[in-house]
Every structure is written in C-alpha cells, then in structure tokens.
Amino acid sequence: MSDRGAVAIFARRHRYHPLEAAPWLISVAAYFAFPSYLPLGAQILATILFALSADLLLGYAGVVTLGQAAFFGAGAYTTGLLAAHGWGEPITGLLAGAAVAALIGLLSGLVILRTTGLTLLMLTLVVASMLYEAVNKASWLTGGDDGLQGMKVWPIFGWFRFDLFGETAYCYCLIVLFLCWLAARRIVHSPFGRSLTGIRENIRRMHAIGAPVDGRLLVVYTISAALAGTSGALIAQTTGFVGLTFLGLDRSGTVLIMLIIGGVGRLYGAFIGVPLYMIAQDRFSTIAPVYWYFWIGLLMVLVVIFARGGILGLFDRFRR
C-alpha cells in the first residue's frame, strides 16, 4: 500500500457507494409491483426507521437498550393525541412526536447514562415500563388499555389524503425514512459518529484521549430517541391508531431481533432485517396462525449460529 493510498481510502469512506441506492430502488419498485401490500409496506418502512434508531445506539455507540419502545410510543402518543384533539396536520404532528421523544430521551439519558452495562440495560427497561404504566393510568387522556380513540389525520399539505390502499402512507413513510437515513448516515460518518465507535470499542481509552464521553452518549441517545419517536408517529398516523403495545417491552425486544438478523452497526442491517422479519411474520401467520413465532425463533437461532454479524455479516465473509 502506497503512503497516499491509505490516507485516500480512509478519507473517502463517507462517499456514496452505488449499492446504497439498492434499498431505495427496491422500495420504489415494490410500490408498483405489490399494490395490494402497501399498508404492510408502509409499516415496514416506518419500522426500518425504528431499527435504524436502535442501530445508532447499539451498533455505533455500543449502548444496549431495552427501552427503545418508550421513545417510539412517546412519538406515537404525542402525534395521536394531537390528531385526536383537533390538530391532525401530519408534518407538524410528526415533528412534535420527534421532539417529545427527544426530550424524554434527553431527560432520562441524563440520569441513566451515568451507568454502564447491565445496570444501564435495566434502567432503559425501567424508563420504558414507567412510561407504559403512566400512559395506562392516564386512561382519561390516552384511552388506557383500549388505546387512543378518534384520531383524525389531515391530508399531507392539505392535498394527499391517507387512502385505504396505503398509497399515500407508503410514499409518506418512504420519504420520511429517506430523510432520516440521510441524517443518520451523515452522523455516523462525522467525527462525532466515529468517536461513538471509539466509545463502543474502548470507553476507557476514549476517556484517556480526553473525549467527553458522557456528553457524546447523551447526544446520540437524544438523536436516537427522536428517530424512534418519528417512527412511532409515522405508524400512528398511517394506521390511525395508538395503543399500549406501542410502549411494550415486546416492541423494544423485537426491534433488536430484527436488527441483529440484518446486522448491527452497519446502517443497513435495518433495511434487511426488518423486511425479512415482517414479511416472514406476515407469511408465517397466514400459513401457521398458531405457532408462527416458532419459525421466527428458528430463523433467529440460525442467524446466531451461522451468521454472527447478521445477514450483512455473511456478505462480508463471502467478499473476503
């Protein structure tokens, strides 16, 4: 390797690779190829954003969390409450959802990010459980167990109505996901993003090179919360419903499973794991309505045994 070569390769890493266009081309093609599956497609796109938010934390900063549903639910309930009480404008509703989720991320992060490892994991769980119970208790506002009733989401820009076939929903989710992905991509390639991988790889050394580790973690925690909140708000708006399951532990766990199947810490794991999981779930649940979870479990076992880095990790291995 010539001297210049290494520096040049290193300095070019943030440039776009042609393959990065693939998820977007496939998403657009899917819109035309599977018109009857657009509602599912919209859910998949919004969930990819949720998994992307988890990847920033788990894959880049190395923060293991079981509380991501707190932010997802916070975004969904914020947007939902606005829409149920006379403000159904989707874009501002989405931004409000992201903002409230970010605020909860910031405030809880201030407390829980002082800890590490298992303690931190438990505390993320605690934050999510507390929010779950608070929303459950406040049934006069949130509808509690029955879910939030009476959301009315207005057409986008006063023009694009959320139709029964999911055409608007699909396009809306695709555009929001694309914009959030651009932002996430920019972040992971920035010096800040690189320093997160430093924290993941060796937090002691990050301290020793003078990095303000706690501040960096708080920033990424807040960003991740905002993205998760956006995802929850998208699903609330496109399905017209918010319920307690939005805040459940199940959702925090499932998103990690989807991410691990796809590949953690690569920005694209979400784009593979989420569709695979959700399409498999959709198929299995029609073929075997009672025990479809068994097949999901089997898939997970295979990934853990044969593809440690997820499906993207397999590609890496073949390339070498």
Add this chain to the structure above:
Amino acid sequence: MSTPALETRGLHKSFGALTVANAVEFRLERGARHALIGPNGAGKTTFVNLVTGALQPSAGKINLDGADITHLPQAARVKRGLVRTFQISTLFRRLSVLENVTLAVCEREGLGGELLRPAGRHRVVIEEAFALLDRLGLADEALRPVNTLAYGRQRLVEIAIALGLSPKVLLLDEPAAGVPTGESGMIIDVIESLPPDLALLIIEHDMDLVFRLAWQITVLVQGSVLVEGPPEVIAADARVRRVYLGERVRA
C-alpha cells in the same frame, strides 16, 4: 529550580485500611527521562491513575506545569497535555490502526463533537495521523484492524495514540509489557526518538529498558517512595537490591 512539568505533593490514596499511595512527593522535570520502578503491587499504576485523574486522591496535590490540576476531570488534564498509555493494551480493537490514531488527533483538535461534516473531510488530521504511523513504522498496517496486529505492533499503536495527542507530559505504563524480548527493541527505538522537550515517565519492570532510557529513577515500595536518584546510584543502593533480590542484609 524551574517549575517541574509534573509534581505531586503529599499524594495520598487509601482504600479503607489499605494505603496504596503514601505521601508521595514526586517531581518530573521538563524534558526528563524518568523511570518509576518497584515490585509488584508497589502502587505504580495507581500512581498513574491518580495523576491522570482516573482515581481521586484522598489527600495531596498534583501540579501540571505549576498549575493545580488535583480536581480537574480526566479529559481536562489530557487537554493540558498530560497523556498516558496503558499497561494492558487499551485500543479501539476492531477499528483500523489509522482510525485509532485519527480519533486521538481529532479529540486534540476539538473536532470530536462535530456532527455534520464527514470525518474524511478533515484531511489534515488524517495526514497527521498517518505521518505519525509512518514515523513509528506502522504505515503498511494503517488500514488493518488493530486487533489483527502482532502484540508488539499493538504496543506501538498504544504509544502512537498517545503521541497523536501531542503530549507535554507522557506517562508510559509498562510500554514493553508482554512483548517478546526480541521485539522490545522497536519500542525502545521509538521511545528514544521522542521529542527532547517532552517530559517522560516510564513505569517499567524490564530493568534493561529502564537503565537504558532513564536518567533518573524513583523506586516505589508499598505506596511510598523508597529512594530516588540517577541509575548508577539506584543500582548500588542496598535497599533497592534488598527489595528486588530479596537479600537480607544483616547489620
């Protein structure tokens, strides 16, 4: 006497009844090549942890270039040029060698919090990191994940990260620990080629390395300074020989 680069006054640390640093008075002159030696458990690494701020002392004062840094957080001490390496390699294991050093240079330049510009645009930072690797003979391995390097090479990266921070005071915690004797030569070469105005403290077990590099040696035993002096004085000191060789000198 001029202001020392680093100084501790009555530095004290105890965990309950166990005293690991006992009233340590220590001076590191500018441009010094100073070694800190002592048997296992003497408190050498604890001393480094106290000075760098990983541990808070129970009592005493630490001055860096005349300024009191006793209560500064770790990161602030690094910003003032107080840098350490680790006895057990503490690297960004799955990141490339070049990334390991670039992270350090980025933090020194205060760029680590920047969110919106790609890291690759900071060409000057990357060039500097690469030049440093080149100087240490690591250029060919720049893009390899650091955990795929031979251990001796990893020890060099350990030093390279520290140098990327442009230290004024450098604390090397057993730089040759775990390196086969045949390979410790390249580490000695690197240490010998460090800038002369850098104040260097080497914590080391390897006596060959210590006597080759150091002008001044401090011997630490059970958290206290036993004796300090130039190598020839230390080599001749009966108490040091007793500690190291277990000799019993009868009066």
